[in-house]
């Protein structure tokens with residue numbers, strides 16, 4: 001096992017060990033699970049937003065977050081809380097294309113998701129101390145990945161979308177209270193938690209200051225966001241679950257698979 | 266409990282080397298370094314291993330155990346089953362000197378390239394005054410024992426020798442972050458972090474945080490905040506415009522004595 005003149009752990013001068021890792025634990029399990037979960041979610045979401053049906057329960061004003069806000073003439077008029085300024089959409093274009101672009105941008109540039117997909121989709125690295133398969137690596141130094149630095153803009157846009165989801169939720173409460181509202185409520189609380197725990201939010205609130213002592217309010221805000229930030233991964237993944245559950249529940253209700261469990265009608 | 270453990274230890278030097286098998290006695294409460302020392306005392310007097318404190322404080326005994334970068338002196342033998350093979354190799358990101366000893370001078374070179382703390386003009390040593398809340402954040406980074414396990418694990422250099430020129434590594438980007446957050450440091454370190462020390466290479470995959478024996482949240486508390494500060498300066502036209510209009514340089518950087 002002499003040095004092979006390769007790069008990385010096989011570079012000349014380094015201890016010559018033939019294998020890419022000597023880890024004996026199941027290091028591949030976490031990236032594999034992340035891959036499966038994210039891939040499955042994207043497939044589900046893509047199918048649902050392209051379906052153009054079962055997104056609105058007129059009786060209880062339940063609108064799935066995947067179709068909110070509905071801004072196109074293709075939408076059922078009463079589901080369009082903000083009017084329908086856009087023309088009809090052909091099949092395949094999601095009704096909520098505007099908000100979906102923002103949300104996709106927000107999650108794709110999120111520091112947690114970056115870690116998740118760099119590891120599980122890109123294998124850079126697949127796991128710690130497991131050699132990656134790429135010959136060259138420039139990280140986020142140049143185009144296209146330098147665009148990750150735009151996360152802050154998506155943060156503001158995603159906060160707007162969370163506001164829209166909150167308005168949808170309030171609208172649903174005008175029709176009484178059922179299991180549907182509660183599921184929507186959990187989702188909206190989760191979305192605000194996810195946005196508030198964002199690293200960019202942490203920086204905006206106070207992280208970019210050097211003199212906390214001169215900004216007591218921002219220091220306190222920074223402290224709160226820092227606490228939430230410790231759960232950013234859980235919130236990022238948890239809200240994918242609440243989004244899918246909210247959508248599936250409303251889809252099944254709209255399709256008449258079962259009726260809503262009503263508490264106050 | 267005393268038992269005989271199966272150890273595989275990398276022996277060799279720059280030119281060649283391989284894993285060699287040993288059966289060594291292990292006693293209750295021992296750490297991997299104890300077993301390596303017993304091996305040295307009983308079977309392989311010429312085995313090279315670097316260590317000093319045996320208390321996880323000097324950062325000398327960094328190596329890789331079953332493929333994971335760890336301190337030899339802080340890895341307890343009861344992590345492993347009595348029938349489990351324990352494989353010990355030198356750190357794989359640095360040139361090997363002999364057996365478990367590597368040449369970590371890459372890290373000293375990087376340390377030298379980072380401009381030192383720069384107090385504001387007119388404030389002499391002894392006159393530094395800082396509020397505790399202003400320095401609290403960076404005190405976490407001062408726990409670093411310079412074991413360089415984070416530098417060893419970071420895939421940017423571990424897997425790409427050619428990036429060693431451009432990339433300072435997590436330990437030293439953390440140092441820049443610490444100075445950039447420092448209430449009395451007057452140097453603007455954001456652009457140089459990105460342009461000269463390779464912050465952009467870090468893809469925040471957190472392996473440095475995973476292996477740090479001091480439990481420093483390197484990625485969350487040093488690297489990501491630094492990336493945000495760089496984005497403020499380099500990639501955010503709004504912040505740039507705001508600072509031109511309101512001339513607020515002080516809140517995003519620059520030093521001021523509190524109350525001044």
Ligand code: SF4
Pocket residue numbers: 418419420421434435466467468469470471472473474484488
């Ligand atoms: S988070 Fe960045 S610095 Fe730390 S190991 Fe990963 S790429 Fe390297």
Ligand code: SF4
Pocket residue numbers: 324408409410411412413414415416436473476477478479480481483
């Ligand atoms: S940051 Fe942690 S892992 Fe890196 S050198 Fe310091 S103590 Fe070691």
Ligand code: FES
Pocket residue numbers: 106109110111112113151155194195197198199200201232
């Ligand atoms: S860091 Fe994850 S949303 Fe901003």
Ligand code: FES
Pocket residue numbers: 316317318319320321322323324325326327336337338339
């Ligand atoms: S010998 Fe000092 S850290 Fe292990």
